Amino acid sequence: MLLQSLLSALMLLILPASAQFQFFEQMFNQGGQQQQRPQNAGSDSAWYQQRYEDAHCDKYLCPHTLSCVHFPHHCPCAFPEVEDKVEFGDGSMACVSKGGYKAGEAARKVELARKGLL
Template sequence: MRLITLLISLLLLILPASAQFQFFEHMFGGQGHQQAQPQNMGSDSAWFQQQYEGAHCDKYLCPHTLSCVHFPHHCPCAFPAVEDKVEFGQGSMACVSKGGFKEGEAARKIELARKGLI
């Protein structure tokens, strides 16, 4: 009986201390309990091809965003916060990195390049 009382007393002392250390571990970014880290994506295009082949679209399926649009030049850019969409003749378009601090800077540079000025 004394052994059981001693064990219960010992547990009552250890559990709060353990919880306290876990609190400080989490608070200061401790690595006591590792969580499973997500795996990196594969270096081949199999996942994307599977998504592309599984996408349903009865119009035009944009190859870089898998958006379903009426015409290829209606495709959105995948990262509009950092890309400008530039439409060319014949219904084609491209997404290019934003070219500066002014709106439409990338389109202006592309037009200058088309004219052979840069």
């Protein structure tokens, strides 16, 4: 009886921790096998096309981020940590890899390229 009480008390201490760390899920999931995500995405565009068709937007749907904005040049970059957004005078925009060490370096290079100087 004392052993059963100790085991019950021990289980009350272990169960909250197991929920936090998903210990039991990993241990007992399908006989000890872990579920893994596929390593590579499919090469067809069906997944993206489905998300694009399911997106609800009454304005402009940004093709790269599926954000709903008022105008195409308001679209955000998908990876702002490594991309700079460059807006063009015609209302369009592009996201380009950040270049150089100074802020705005990518935009400067795009402008030089547009002028044929780069």
